[in-house]
Every structure is written in structure tokens, then in C-alpha cells.
Amino acid sequence: MSQFTQQVILGLLLGGIYVAVALGFSLVWGVLNIVNLAHGALVIVGSYLTWALFTRFHIDPFLSLPIDAGALFVLGYLLQRGVINHIIRAPLLFTFLLTFGLNLVLVSLLLLIFTADFRSVTPSYSGAGLHLAGVTIPYIRLAGLLVALVMAGILWAILNRTRVGAGILAVGADRDAAQLVGIDLRHLYAITFAVGAAFAGVAGGIISTFQSITPTAGDPYTLQAFAVVILGGLGRVSATVAGGLLFGLIEVLGQSLPGLGSGYANAIAFVVLVLVLVVRPRGLLGRLA
Amino acid sequence: MRGKRIAPILAGLGLLLTACGTANNGGSTATSSGAPIVFGAAVSLTGAQSKEGGLTKQGYDLWLDWINQKGGIVIGNVKHPVQIKYEDDQSEANLSATLVQKLITDEKAQFILGPYGSAATATDAIVAEKNSIPMVEANGAAQAIFNKGYKYTFGVLSPANKYLTGVIDMAATLSPKPTTLAMLAANDNFSVEVAKAVEDYAPSKGIQVVFSKQYPAAAPDVSGLVSQAKATNPDIVMNSGHLAEAIAINKAAKQLGLNAKIFAYSVGPSTPDFISALGPDANYVYDGSQWTPQVKYTPSFYLSVADYVKAYEQKYSSSEPPDYHVAESTAACLAFQKAIETAGSLDPGKVRDALASLDVMTFFGQIKFDSRGINIYKPMVVEQIQNGTHYTVFPASVANGKPQYPTPPWSSR
Numbered sequence: 001m002s003q004f005t006q007q008v009i010l011g012l013l014l015g016g017i018y019v020a021v022a023l024g025f026s027l028v029w030g031v032l033n034i035v036n037l038a039h040g041a042l043v044i045v046g047s048y049l050t051w052a053l054f055t056r057f058h059i060d061p062f063l064s065l066p067i068d069a070g071a072l073f074v075l076g077y078l079l080q081r082g083v084i085n086h087i088i089r090a091p092l093l094f095t096f097l098l099t100f101g102l103n104l105v106l107v108s109l110l111l112l113i114f115t116a117d118f119r120s121v122t123p124s125y126s127g128a129g130l131h132l133a134g135v136t137i138p139y140i141r142l143a144g145l146l147v148a149l150v151m152a153g154i155l156w157a158i159l160n161r162t163r164v165g166a167g168i169l170a171v172g173a174d175r176d177a178a179q180l181v182g183i184d185l186r187h188l189y190a191i192t193f194a195v196g197a198a199f200a201g202v203a204g205g206i207i208s209t210f211q212s213i214t215p216t217a218g219d220p221y222t223l224q225a226f227a228v229v230i231l232g233g234l235g236r237v238s239a240t241v242a243g244g245l246l247f248g249l250i251e252v253l254g255q256s257l258p259g260l261g262s263g264y265a266n267a268i269a270f271v272v273l274v275l276v277l278v279v280r281p282r283g284l285l286g287r288l289a
Numbered sequence: 290m291r292g293k294r295i296a297p298i299l300a301g302l303g304l305l306l307t308a309c310g311t312a313n314n315g316g317s318t319a320t321s322s323g324a325p326i327v328f329g330a331a332v333s334l335t336g337a338q339s340k341e342g343g344l345t346k347q348g349y350d351l352w353l354d355w356i357n358q359k360g361g362i363v364i365g366n367v368k369h370p371v372q373i374k375y376e377d378d379q380s381e382a383n384l385s386a387t388l389v390q391k392l393i394t395d396e397k398a399q400f401i402l403g404p405y406g407s408a409a410t411a412t413d414a415i416v417a418e419k420n421s422i423p424m425v426e427a428n429g430a431a432q433a434i435f436n437k438g439y440k441y442t443f444g445v446l447s448p449a450n451k452y453l454t455g456v457i458d459m460a461a462t463l464s465p466k467p468t469t470l471a472m473l474a475a476n477d478n479f480s481v482e483v484a485k486a487v488e489d490y491a492p493s494k495g496i497q498v499v500f501s502k503q504y505p506a507a508a509p510d511v512s513g514l515v516s517q518a519k520a521t522n523p524d525i526v527m528n529s530g531h532l533a534e535a536i537a538i539n540k541a542a543k544q545l546g547l548n549a550k551i552f553a554y555s556v557g558p559s560t561p562d563f564i565s566a567l568g569p570d571a572n573y574v575y576d577g578s579q580w581t582p583q584v585k586y587t588p589s590f591y592l593s594v595a596d597y598v599k600a601y602e603q604k605y606s607s608s609e610p611p612d613y614h615v616a617e618s619t620a621a622c623l624a625f626q627k628a629i630e631t632a633g634s635l636d637p638g639k640v641r642d643a644l645a646s647l648d649v650m651t652f653f654g655q656i657k658f659d660s661r662g663i664n665i666y667k668p669m670v671v672e673q674i675q676n677g678t679h680y681t682v683f684p685a686s687v688a689n690g691k692p693q694y695p696t697p698p699w700s701s702r
Contacts, residue, residue, distance in 0.1 A: 003516075010516055014513075017510075108335070111335060111339065115343075116335075116339035117340060118533060118562045118563075120540070120566035122568050122570060126544070126570075127543040127570070136545050136546050138544035141512075210540055211510075211540075212562075212566050214339075214340070216336055216337055252510075252512075252513040253513075255502075255504070255513040256517055
């Protein structure tokens with residue numbers, strides 16, 4: 001039984017990472033209708049930033065998270081305002097193409113700057129964990145989950161308790177009406193994308209502590225973010241949280257099914273996704289469009 | 290009258306002198322420079338295996354500099370300078386095959402040097418066979434490649450089934466003897482072969498396999514599997530996969546408190562990245578290696594082991610000696626060089642036959658191919674990371690260190 005509890009805990013911890021990665025992705029998708037295929041690359045930029053700060057200035061990875069957020073915010077704002085904004089009213093396919101290309105450029109730049117060497121952030125406390133009743137909870141992972149939940153809380157507060165957030169929600173609801181009431185669309189689009197990128201950067205910072213990073217390591221995360229959004233739904237922060245935690249649980253529990261190799265974990269996760277799409281297309285907690 | 294006769298005499302003298310001059314040059318091996326020999330290589334310079342692909346290219350380029358500095362490969366009396374044309378297969382096996390065909394058809398590659406990884410090697414081998422162009426590869430150890438009856442593909446490295454069995458042999462000599470083994474394997478053709486070979490071999494040495502699971506190659510999270518492995522209390526924990534997964538499993542083992550007496554990973558610990566990524570957590574880890582800078586081979590041509598290490602450190606401004614991926618890639622070039630020289634021709638069929646009957650000792654070890662085309666004559670060695678440095682610990686005849694056994698628990702490090 002404690003083995004099962006351990007798997008559930010690991011699933012929730014992994015889910016925390018997926019929540020962190022998916023928050024920014026779902027914000028950009030829900031409000032701007034952009035499926036950002038470069039999201040994983042932004043995550044990895046955050047990872048590299050944390051790694052660079054850790055190795056050069058010995059800044060603890062968790063303390064570097066606000067720096068990641070700030071830097072990625074600026075990057076995201078510039079990217080949106082300078083590049084993506086030009087096709088904001090174009091059909092969805094164009095945003096796919098553009099963000100796909102952006103992903104290639106970012107990854108190649110990272111390869112040039114950092115090369116393909118695997119890097120890892122290993123702070124002194126990286127092995128420590130809570131040991132309770134036969135179950136181990138690594139501190140780093142627990143911290144990652146807590147940061148993810150705090151991020152969700154911050155996003156909710158931004159969206160529901162600030163003027164900027166109200167603007168973002170307005171633009172997401174009806175962009176022309178929002179313009180009519182005087183909202184500067186371009187600026188708000190850029191802010192939204194920047195917030196999404198900032199969250200991606202923080203997620204990247206967390207990821208660097210337990211995974212080795214290399215420029216191409218971000219691509220799987222784009223896919224996971226996509227899956228989390230489908231599972232949980234768009235339109236609400238709680239949807240992303242629920243989707244992320246559930247996806248993490250499915251992946252880890254899928255690996256432990258007796259008799260099956262863990263290759264089936266991926267298959268199981270995506271079967272669940274297809275079921276959700278068929279039975280409840282708006283996701284578990286998503287708002288209808 | 291005299292002036293008219295002097296001119297032809299002078300001309301004749303001139304010609305004589307020129308001939309003498311050329312003859313003098315001909316006194317040292319070859320005289321003229323022939324057409325360049327073009328090799329083609331599709332290597333993973335980007336993508337999930339870009340690190341290992343980069344090491345492969347380093348191995349090829351080291352030999353390229355050396356051979357061109359000597360003027361090229363000698364055929365008869367002519368030195369042919371060498372060109373290697375590279376394409377980036379982005380770590381995609383199918384793209385690799387397309388690029389090899391392009392190298393042969395458009396870029397006129399006469400011979401093919403192998404890619405990184407068994408997956409891409411398997412697809413490239415099909416193209417080499419179809420075009421009847423010899424390919425010598427150094428980074429695809431899966432025996433599945435060589436069980437298809439191809440005539441034009443040769444592998445200078447030891448096959449996959451030998452990768453971790455050396456660790457089992459070593460474990461059998463240690464005391465207290467480990468008795469249980471957990472195997473986590475990626476599900477690509479190379480890793481599965483390595484894992485299966487260990488699982489078949491271990492019981493014969495009294496080691497029982499108590500856990501064995503596969504995961505999708507390049508899976509982002511392995512903590513669930515590591516936790517399951519921990520529940521079976523293994524003495525030996527092995528991973529058959531690649532660098533990223535080895536790092537992830539080692540980290541997860543530390544975080545979840547999996548304390549084994551032996552941690553052995555097939556690929557990963559031999560690369561410098563493993564130590565720099567993990568720091569002190571990398572200590573005590575074993576791996577099976579195709580080659581280490583400590584091996585004692587006396588080569589019949591090309592550089593000695595020590596000179597090779599020096600050449601590498603100089604060319605790539607590295608304080609670390611080359612890892613085995615670099616060395617085995619150079620060995621592939623050496624096999625081609627010797628085969629072309631022996632065949633005395635650039636005809637693909639003749640070079641292929643020369644490769645099939647090749648038997649030569651190099652800094653990398655013996656290069657000789659069995660009837661399937663894979664080098665079963667060179668042994669694998671076992672390395673261990675001790676205090677941030679690699680030591681060859683088994684077999685004793687080539688070792689420069691002793692295994693630090695058993696691995697202390699994480700909490701007391």
C-alpha cells in the first residue's frame with residue numbers, strides 16, 4: 001500500500017511541474033487564441049538562466065525564479081510586440097507556423113550559445129527529502145509543487161483582482177468590444193504573452209533542479225502543456241491546475257501498472273485525452289468558449 | 290652553328306635535371322597528389338543526440354587532420370587527400386537515411402562513415418547496401434543491424450550485448466557478492482539489447498534479476514520507475530539508455546533514497562557532461578566502455594593511446610581526455626584507411642572485401658570483423674568514477690584502479 005501512496009505522491013509532484021509549465025501556455029491560448037509551439041523553448045530559456053545564475057553566481061535556484069520571471073517577461077513582451085503581433089488576426093494556422101519557426105530559432109540560438117552539453121543544477125540539498133511511513137518526498141520536488149500552486153494563485157489574482165487582469169479577460173472575451181472601451185490591444189496582447197512567458201521561465205527554473213537540460217529538452221514540455229490544457233480545459237486557472245495534477249498522476253500510475261512496460265504510460269495518457277475530447281470536449285473544468 | 294647545337298643540348302640537360310629532381314622526390318613514398326577521396330557522414334549535430342553526434346564528428350575530424358597532414362591516403366604511388374562531407378540528421382533515423390542517399394547521389398561520396406546511434410545506423414545501412422557503397426560505423430552497437438545479412442556495413446565497436454556484461458563479471462569477483470539486480474531500460478533497439486544480454490547473463494553468475502522495466506527513450510520523468518525499483522531492494526541498479534536518462538535516474542535515486550551497492554549505466558558516465566552535471570553525485574558510478582585512455586594497446590599504425598589523447602586535448606582545447614565515442618569514431622576512419630591501402634583501389638567492391646578481411650591493431654584495440662560485420666574481437670572495459678575522475682577498474686590486465694565497493698548510502702556521502 002505504501003508503494004501505491006508513493007506513486008500517488010510522485011504523480012502529484014510531477015503534476016505540479018506540468019501545472020507550472022501549462023499555466024502560461026493556457027493563458028496565451030485562452031486569451032490570444034495562440035497555441036504557442038515555442039512555449040517549451042521559453043521554458044528551457046528559463047532553465048538555462050537559472051543554471052547560469054547558479055553556476056556563475058551561486059544563486060540558489062529557487063531564489064532565481066523571480067529573475068527568470070522578469071527576464072522572460074521582457075523577452076515575451078518583445079517577441080509578441082515585435083513578431084507575433086503581425087499575425088494576430090490571421091487564421092490559427094499562421095500562428096502555428098510562426099511559433100513553430102520561433103521555436104526552431106530559439107532552440108538553435110540556445111545550441112549556439114550553450115552547445116548541446118547536458119547541464120544540471122544540483123544544490124546541496126538536492127538529495128534531502130521527507131521520509132514518512134515508508135514514503136519518500138524529495139524536498140526539491142515538493143518545493144516545485146508548492147511554487148506551481150503559488151504561481152496558479154498569483155495568476156488567478158492577476159486576472160481577477162487587478163486592472164491589467166480585467167483588461168486581459170476583456171480582450172479574451174471580445175477583442176473588438178475591448179478596443180471600443182479604450183483598451184490598447186497591442187499593449188495588452190504583449191502583456192498577456194509576457195505573463196505567459198514569465199510563467200514559462202519560472203517553470204523552467206524549477207525543472208532545472210531535477211532534470212538535465214539541453215536546448216532540445218523543451219519540446220516534450222510543449223506537448224505536455226497541450227495535453228494538460230485539453231484535459232483540464234481553458235478559461236479558468238483551476239482548470240489548468242486540475243489538468244496538470246491529473247496528467248501527472250496518470251503518467252506515474254500508468255508506469256506502475258503490473259505487467260506493462262512504462263512505454264504504455266504515454267499511450268494511456270493519450271487515450272485518456274481522446275476520451276476527454278469525445279466525452280467532454282471543454283475539458284474537466286473548462287469554461288465553454 | 291655551335292649556338293644551334295647548344296640549345297638542344299641545354300634543353301636535353303634541362304629535361305634530365307627535371308627528371309632527376311622528380312626522381313629524387315619519388316624516392317620518398319608517393320610523388321603525386323591524386324584526386325581527393327570523398328567520405329560522407331550524416332551525424333546528429335542537432336536534436337536529442339546532438340552531444341553524442343558532436344563527439345562522433347570530433348573523432349572523424351581528428352583523423353582527417355592527421356591524414357591530410359600526411360598528404361592523404363596512399364594508393365599505389367599516389368597520395369589522395371581526404372574530404373569528409375557532413376550532413377546534420379537532427380537525431381532522426383529516417384532523415385539520416387535520406388541524407389546518406391543525398392551524400393552518395395548529389396555530393397558524390399565514395400564511402401560512408403556511420404552516424405551516431407543504432408537507430409540511425411540501421412537506416413543508413415539499408416542505403417549503403419542499396420548503393421553497394423561500404424559504410425564503416427562506430428556508434429551503432431545493436432546486433433540487430435548486423436543480423437540482416439548486409440555485406441556493406443561494418444562496425445568497429447563491440448556489440449551491444451557486451452556493454453554491461455563486464456560489470457556482471459566484475460561484480461562476481463567482489464565481496465560481499467551482490468545477488469540482486471534491477472534493470473531500467475530505454476525501449477530503443479540498442480538499449481533493449483544491452484538489457485536483455487545482462488538479464489540472460491546475470492543468472493549464470495549467481496545474480497538474480499528482481500526488477501526489469503522499459504521506459505520510452507528520452508522520457509522526461511523516471512522517478513516513478515526508480516521508486517518501484519527501490520521497493521525490490523536491489524544490490525545492483527543498472528540503466529541501459531543514454532546520457533540524459535542516466536543523469537535523471539541518478540538524481541532520482543538520490544532523491545528517493547535508493548541505495549544500491551553498484552550503480553552501472555550503459556551510456557553517460559563516460560562523457561564529461563555526466564560528472565559536470567552531477568558533481569559529487571557522479572562518484573561510484575560504473576559504466577561499460579568501448580575504450581578508455583588507460584588501455585594498453587600497441588598500435589601498428591596511426592598514433593599511440595597517449596599521443597591520441599594529446600592530439601585530442603590540443604585540437605579541442607580540452608583538459609579532459611577524449612571519451613570513447615571520439616575514439617571509436619576515429620577507429621572507423623582507420624579501418625577505411627587500412628582497407629583502401631590494402632585494396633590499392635577506390636573500387637567499392639574491392640574496399641568492401643578488404644574491410645571484410647581486415648585484422649589490425651590500433652590505439653582503439655583490435656579491429657577485425659566477424660562474418661556479420663561487427664567487431665567481436667575487441668573487449669569492453671569497466672570504468673568507475675572516483676572523486677570526479679574516471680578509472681578503468683576491470684579487467685585487471687588493463688585497469689589503473691580498483692573498484693570502490695560497495696557504494697556508500699547517499700546519506701553518508
